[in-house]
Amino acid sequence: MKVLKFGGTSVADADQIRKVKDIIAAASGERIFVVVSALGGVTDLLIHAAELASARDESYVDQAREIEKRHLSTIKALLPITAQSGILSKVKTELNTLDTLLEGAYLIGETTPRLLDRIVSYGELLSSYIISEYLISEGLDARLKDGRELIITDENYGKANVNHAISEKMCRTYFSNSTEQITLIPGFVASSENGNSTTLGRGGSDFSAALIAGALKADSLEIWTDVSGMYTANPKLVKQAKAITHISYEEAMELSHFGAKVLYPPTIQPVLSKDIPIVIKNTFQPQDPGTTIERNKSENEKSVRGISHVPNICLLTLEGPGMIGIPGTSKRFFEVLSQAQISVVLITQASSEHSICIGVDEADAPQAEKLVNEAFAYEIEASRLKPVISEGDLAIIALVGDQMKSHQGLSGKMFSTLGKNNVNIRAIAQGASERNISAVIQRADVKKALNSLHETFFEENIKQLNLFVMGVGNVGSKLLRQIEKQHTYLRKNHRLNIRVIGISNSRKMLFDEEGIPLREWEERLSKGAKADSKLFFEQLKDLNYRNSIFVDNTASEQVAGTYENYLRNSIAVVTCNKIACSSELEQYSLLKDISRAYNTPFLYETNVGAGLPIIDTLKHLIASGDKVHKIQAVLSGSLNFVFNNFNENTTFAEVVKRAQEEGYTEPDPKIDLSGIDVMRKILILARESGYLLNIADISNNSFLPEESLAADTNEAFYLSLEKH
Ligand code: ADP
Ligand code: ASP
Ligand code: MG
Secondary structure (H helix, E strand, O other): OEEEEEOOHHHOOHHHHHHHHHHHHHHOOOOEEEEEOOOOOHHHHHHHHHHHHHOOOOOHHHHHHHHHHHHHHHHHHHOOHHHHHHHHHHHHHHHHHHHHHHHHHHHHOOOOHHHHHHHHHHHHHHHHHHHHHHHHHOOOOEEEOOHHHOOEEOOOOOOOOEOHHHHHHHHHHHHHHOOOOEEEEEOOEEEEOOOOEEEOOOOOHHHHHHHHHHHOOOOEEEEEEOOOOOEOOOOOOOOOOOEOOEEEHHHHHHHHHOOOOOOOHHHHHHHHOOOOOEEEEEOOOOOOOOEEEEOOOOOOOOOOOEEEEEEEEEEEEEEOHHHOOOOOHHHHHHHHHHHOOOOEEEEEEOOOOOEEEEEEEHHHHHHHHHHHHHHOHHHHHOOOOOOOEEEEEEEEEEEEOHHHHHOOOHHHHHHHHHHHOOOOEEEEEEOOOOOEEEEEEEHHHHHHHHHHHHHHHHOOOOEEEEEEEEOOOHHHHHHHHHHHHHHHHHHHHHOEEEEEEEEEOOOEEEEOOOOOOHHHHHHHHHOOEEOOHHHHHHHHHHHOOOOEEEEEOOOOHHHHOOHHHHHHOOOEEEEOOOOOOOOOHHHHHHHHHHHHHOOOOEEOHHHOOOOOOOHHHHHHHHHOOOOOOOOOOOOOHHHHHHHHHOOOOOOHHHHHHHHHHOOOOOOOHHHHHOOHHHHHHHHHHHHHOOOOOOHHHOOOOOOOOHHHHHOOOHHHHHHHHHHO
């Protein structure tokens, strides 16, 4: 005997319900209990309707119509016409009662928790009725049983506590007194001993199914949902996440407690004590193996099994000298919270006993803050404690794994990964079981943190680099071509996956969060938004990708002036533009200092010698204690070209023009011909060699006539070359 549970997306509409029927039909060789959720999204609609009604907002009626439409259209699409009328009229009667309840809330301007539970129970009551009628019409031996007659709770509406002894008895009695092959049960709903409808908390259908499986000692509990199991991280946020094939109860519990919504946390407890395996399967890809949750069955010896997060966290800190050495402060602190049924998600206390810091759901934070301030009013008044400090917009991110305790250095790896990606950590907790290491971070950093940690712990060390390329002229367009050509090689041999997320030239800019297909960048860029280097930076920062690199392929002074912003946000800068490195010594030193302080690369190898490894070589020489006495070099590719090709058959101006056409010169050829470019290179080489010079320390015997040097456009420049 087994129990199958189908979630909201699995029963969202007629097409999905047909797939569900196939799965049920295939499983019903033995007796099965099938628990269903409300049609996807209906619980939210019901809650929203109740909220509007109690706020005396008439548009609750629109929500009610939407709910009606969802159910009636499903019946019409699913059931044979001959069977429809009876079912439609029964559902309409139920919907009328729902309307009356909502109208009551509207008239009084209030929804009590008891009324709200009554209202939301309609989601599961209707879906289970419709699905049971459909199964019967398909010739299956199915029967509907109201979950409220099987699961008995207290009257803690919204998230009622189950009376396990009575509920087990009810389930067993029903089981032995019934004979149908398929018993269909609405999940999520229960009732109190007084017969009032209650619910088990959002996502609670999983729990209903587990309670029934536990009571009937089922062989297995199958949770059918819209993903192929429990993943190494939420697959909606981490593209590279993979389904875990085997996982222990404890690990699954830890992951679900810390946000892996695929399993409602209380689900494990009723089946764990009876050793009933839970199998999570995908309704839309039933052939996928899914995840099996069993006792101590961890696949291989992987230390970290999964990464999860809780999005809406607020940190509350109570601190002050009045806490030191005085027993009972923590007790009072936690007592007030527990009396108000506020659950504490995370606790940290520094060993000095100077402060206690807890993480609570953001929705509970204002009340928690008020209660704690009241409870410690005397101490706060006497300045022995400070009023509670509350910080919102936070999230918890947690690494989970049974084997973590036997591996050293995991937290080091976790925190250095987060640090490298500029994710600030507000608080840390490690459970005594060492099955979980959690950190509190800014909510805006969750996606980046999840992806970085996933890369560190699961992705065979393939590092993803996210490039933002500014300037796609001569150098930039070749760089893009090179990246495209070397992509497979770099992935295979250097374990680097390079994606170009943003491109800009002086006219247009383009972003694609999935990576710009490099074969079509020109076409895509031509349709991009208007270029704006400030917006480019803002967008890059907002995307908040890990391993972000800003690549400057321009020769622009204005772009060089933006590096500081990038580096300060832990975004690496790679540039062939010489302006920053040959700017005033102060500015150059500042960039180097920021790069060191933020541990963020600032690289400019191509500033001198194009593709030759000159700067890197110098750095190594200096690092190993060498002193550079002298450098002899011909540093200008453009001057080289000009002098090699200047002969009696050409004019000087013609040769320079050719050099420019063939890509040897800077966009402004005067920068090369005047010697300025060479000065910059000398300055950069000197600085890399440890000589902290300024451009004024370099003398330049330029061969250009004054008039050419003064030319302010390329045209004027060429005219003056011809003239002289
Ligand atoms: P159902 O309606 O079937 O109960 P839920 O929406 O409650 O489905 O749970 C499934 C969702 O859980 C997935 O679509 C996914 O977005 C989310 N989820 C979060 N973390 C994980 C994880 N680690 N593995 C799988 N799914 C996850
Ligand atoms: N329908 C309920 C909810 O949306 C219960 C569930 O789907 O598990 O929370
Ligand atoms: Mg769910």
